[in-house]
Amino acid sequence: MTKAAILFEAGKPLQIEDIIVDNPGPHEVRIRTAACGLCHSDLHFIEGTYPHALPAIPGHEAAGIVEAVGSEVTTVKVGDAVVTCLSAFCGHCEFCVSGRMSLCLGGDTRRPAGAKPRITLTDGTPVNQMLNLSAFSEVLLVHEHACVAIDPEMPLDRAAIIGCAVTTGAGTIFNACKVTPGETVAVVGCGGVGLATINAAKIAGAGRIIAADPMPEKRELAMKLGATDVVDAFADDAAKQIVELSKGGVDHAIEAVGRPASAKLAVQSLRRGGTATILGMMPLNEQVGLGAMDLLSGKKLQGAIMGGNRFPVDIPRLVDFYLRGLLDLDTIVAETIRLDQVNEGYESMKKGDAARSVIVFNP
Known part of the structure; x- marks a missing residue:
């Protein structure tokens, strides 16, 4: 069984429940989650400001270790340290082939209607995958174009926030502006x-x-x-x-x-x-x-959605910036918490006086 923080009803606290994560399909990657940042974007869905099909698992700013790959996966391998990104891209639409990957709607990166769901509750109820990721979970199952391998020397509790906050902010400076x-x-x-x-x-x-x-x-x-x-x-x-x-x-x-x-x-x-x-x-x-x-x-x-990123290129570069001492992620990470402290983490976020809280799995 896998533990995850699930949103059953907008405006209510997330609940820690057991889920079942399916085996990878041909282009899918199963990731053992190491860390996931708490992003304000998820709070919009949790509070109901933005609609989303429920039940769902929020969380989209994650890093972890690949533990299984599908038969057609070529971009990562078992044992790789990876960062996930919500701007999953198909690779062949007009946006992708014209270099605007962050605008791709990513339809081909999801399982088609009628297919077995990636995530279910223990009673078989399907769980909706929020923003292609659902990273408030001990295990992720994503399309290979929703993650990228990074330098194994990178601390994963710092790497996690590159997946959204840093990719968005830095991408805006380097790409959009x-x-x-x-x-x-x-x-x-x-x-x-x-x-x-x-x-x-x-x-x-x-x-x-x-x-x-x-x-x-x-x-x-x-x-x-x-x-x-x-x-x-x-x-x-x-x-x-x-x-x-x-x-x-x-x-x-x-x-x-x-x-x-x-x-x-x-x-x-x-x-x-x-x-x-x-x-x-x-x-x-x-x-x-x-x-x-x-x-x-x-x-x-x-x-500039997600900073106009090209994350397979941008994220490894940002990791390199951190390892070289140029990018200061240590200051941005205010605290590390456990998965069962996720609701407290969001209450802290609402106070507005600190930067990023990061869930660390199995510290």
Whole structure:
């Protein structure tokens, strides 16, 4: 039997239950989970803000060891250390072949309708796989294009957060924004994704990196990870402060929390010709836009799902950055917890004063 944290009803705590994980299909990989980060994106599903078929196992920011592979798998082998990523890609659609793998809908990476489910309860009830992964589980069963092998020297409790927070934040800097040395960057929201964005902006050589967050503890972490300046995001003049600090506005403003007010602050912080990038999961009925003068000033607004990543290439590079001392994951990981502490971990997240909690399996 395998233990997993299951969401049976939106708005209710996750329940630790036994599940049965099937054997790998031809292109599937079975992974013994080592660690999984608690991401705010899962909280949207847990609270019911975003709909999802239930019961389901959340969790999508994981690392582990391959324990079995399907007959057609060529990308990983038994014993490999791997990081999973929710932007599973088919490899042959228009998005994939044009280099925009993170936009792939990944239909071919799921089992077809009517096929045996990957995960069931012990009574045979199918369990829905959230975001192609369902990583709050001691064992994962995923398509081979939902994971990538990494350097075995990489600590897996640190590697886990690369699968979402760091891939999203760093990918936004390197891929979606293509920040060049000397450009100015503002990051609104200093959770796991925002802190990774700040750290990546430092690696990219950004000239000024301004972090905006209402929590003093988060602003302190931002400075440690490379921010040159910090601003209270709830201050009435937050946008004015950012514009003054950057001498006219920033080249790139990145929203990393999922609040309409944060998106507005990002847009207001831009210089002429600047780009605002929205990473956070906004409420589904919200819209974000540019005003007429913003458009006349050449400002741009974009989304960047998962940072526009190409994760089979990006994740090993980010691992290398960590091993070389460039990427500071130790500061982003606030605590490690057990699977049975997952609900407490999310309650801690709601307080908003710490970065990432990471579940460590069989510590």
